[in-house]
Amino acid sequence: MDPRTSAQDVMRCDLYETAVVQMHCDTCLVNLCKTCVGEHISTDESKDHKIVKFQYRKSTPLYPGCTTHSKERCKMYCKQCDFPVCISCLESNQHLSHELSNILRVLDEKKDMFKKGRHELNETIYPTYQDIASDVQNRKSQLEKEYGDLSTVITKHGEDWHRKIDKLVKKLKAEVDKMKNNQLQTLQKNLDEIKSKMSQIKHEINSVKMAVDTNDLSKLLSVTSNVHRYRNLPPKIMISLPKFIPGKCQGKELNKMFGTLVSSSLTSDKHGYRMKTTEKSPEAGSSPPVKQLLDVPETGSSINTEYNEFIYSAACLSDEEIWTRGNDKTMKLYSINKGSLLKSITTKSGNWPSDIAVAKSGDLVYTDYGDRTVNIVKNGKIEKVIGQQNWNPRNVCSTSSGDLLVIMFSYNKQTKVVRYAGSIEKQTIQFDDKRKPLYSSGYYDRYITENRNLDICVSDEGAKTVVVVNQAGKLRFKYIGHTPAQKNRPFNPLGITTDSQSHILTADINNDCVHIIDQDGQFLRYIECGLSEPWGLCTDTNDNLFVVQFRNTQVKKIKYLYSI
Structure with missing residues (x-):
């Protein structure tokens, strides 16, 4: 079955909604029945309407209009000026000795570039961000567990000292909670930033997809690929857990005897993450796939x-x-x-x-x-x-x-x-x-x-x-x-x-x-x-x-x- 004509419902004419679509205007991107073709052309005779059978829609290139010569379409592209040009532009000698290229070839190159960018976003960049988000989430859970373990150790040590050090126990646990909350907040902020980037990447994927799928060359030329913005991965937040050092129960300096917390730390390692790869390369041995x-x-x-x-x-x-x-x-x-x-x-x-x-x-x-x-x-x-x-x-x-x-x-x-x-x-x-x-x-x-x-x-x-x-x-x-x-x-x-x-x-x-x-x-x-x-x-x-x-x-x- 031809995917261009298959559908779950019968396509209808855009002008006469009860009629079955048979034709298509590649210039205006309008679906038409045979009866409405003449009416559509007559509504705007200034346009060069390209009427084709519906199954061959979008087969005619929609050349961009010339900004200098309003009635002309640009079928060439000036590489020096990085701009579409029409026949009248060429005859004006403004692009004399400039390197020119068929605009369709330029557009094919751009589409190839966008396709590669979309593939990289889909297959490499977005999955990498997914892995990073999962890593941060896992380390948050691990952080919760280890801080819980630390609180348990402090509590048990506090029980050995009985009531006289309850106040000190509460103070130290408060410090632990403060450190934990600070680090969890930092990781959450890191995770929010990563998810925001992931959302932007998804938006970029959709924009590139629309650019690749469109037949409107003006729209296609107006799209800019932003894939390079996402190749620089976020830094990996490195966390150092505090350590509890118990003291012996003797003397008067209760704070030192009971034990102190070795301060935790938060550092950022910009090389902490590596881009996910789905292709084998000579460097594959030094950059193995990430396994959880x-x-x-x-x-x-x-x-x-x-x-x-x-x-x-x-x-x-x-x-x-x-x-x-x-x-x-x-x-x-x-x-x-x-x-x-x-x-x-x-x-x-x-x-x-x-x-x-x-x-x-x-x-x-x-x-x-x-x-x-x-x-x-x-x-x-x-x-x-x-x-x-x-x-x-x-x-x-x-x-x-x-x-x-x-x-x-x-x-x-x-x-x-x-x-x-x-x-x-x-x-x-x-x-x-x-x-x-x-x-x-x-x-x-x-x-x-x-x-x-x-x-x-x-x-x-x-x-x-x-x-x-x-x-x-x-x-x-x-x-x-x-x-x-x-x-x-x-x-x-x-x-x-x-x-x-x-x-x-x-x-x-x-x-x-x-x-x-x-x-x-x-x-x-x-x-x-x-x-x-x-x-x-x-x-x-x-x-x-x-x-x-x-x-x-x-x-x-x-x-x-x-x-x-």
């Missing part, structure tokens, strides 16, 4: 490994295979979907491997604390890559560049991170700007990973802290857990991994959960899913999380991000 956290993480299949007592680590070889390390000298490769054992590799020394990783080449890498080596397994053969005399390699990860990051531990209990390109030492990370150790001393577990932004993330069990430095080794932040913890036990970080969104995930064995923080150290949420003593962590290319459960020797698969 699931409201409730979903548990997938579990792999029952064959270790006798304990399992410590896992590393994804692919989306279908995963390496594991337990309490013996054998590293085992399992099928993720079937849970079956595919391959086993025994360490060259017969010692337990301290940690495992998958190199960029796909080869298995393991550290041997006993003989102070880092080894790679190629084609079933074990090759020593790194050997040490005074330092013992403990945990290891492979970077996006193909380097290895190794946590080293010495007999005098010092800890450092060393970057290797093959067997060549490229970088050592051990102290902060004040020459204080970044990592704890002592015989504790420390796991390491690299984020998408090239930050180096270490879970330090000895310090009960996640330490994050940038690519140059400069301290960015430390994460000391989130209050209240799932089981109200001290934060005890072990395995650590990252995902395509630059989230940092760390296993908390004391609280039977996984913490998710963003790339700037802000707590996002816990993953519980019935976990039991989570130890090692890794993710595959689809952002599925694999959690090693220490004592029951299972590897549990968890989905915690929406799929794209």
